[in-house]
Amino acid sequence: MEPAAQPEPEPAPAPAAAEQTPALATAAVLEVKCEPMPADAVPIRGYDFNDGVDYERLLQTYRHIGFQAAHFGLAVDEINRMISW
Numbered sequence: 001m002e003p004a005a006q007p008e009p010e011p012a013p014a015p016a017a018a019e020q021t022p023a024l025a026t027a028a029v030l031e032v033k034c035e036p037m038p039a040d041a042v043p044i045r046g047y048d049f050n051d052g053v054d055y056e057r058l059l060q061t062y063r064h065i066g067f068q069a070a071h072f073g074l075a076v077d078e079i080n081r082m083i084s085w
Contacts (some may be wrong), residue, residue: 042070 047061063073 042064044066045061045064047058047065059073059076061073062069062076064070065073
């Protein structure tokens with residue numbers, strides 16, 4: 001006759017999440033901080049591909065897609081300004 005299998009001991013309960021999370025990380029992620037948008041802020045919106053593809057309009061919308069695209073869009077504007085000079 002084989003000996004009965006011994007149940008494995010249960011692991012110790014994990015500390016509460018508040019005890020595991022550093023206060024600085026909790027403040028950075030979980031605290032809601034709302035600040036008014038600057039008056040000169042550019043609204044973010046993408047190109048509407050439902051209207052088909054118009055490459056000139058697509059490049060013009062880069063200024064409103066996001067941070068990196070906005071800087072690319074500013075470069076496109078500058079190049080167009082230099083071409084028309």
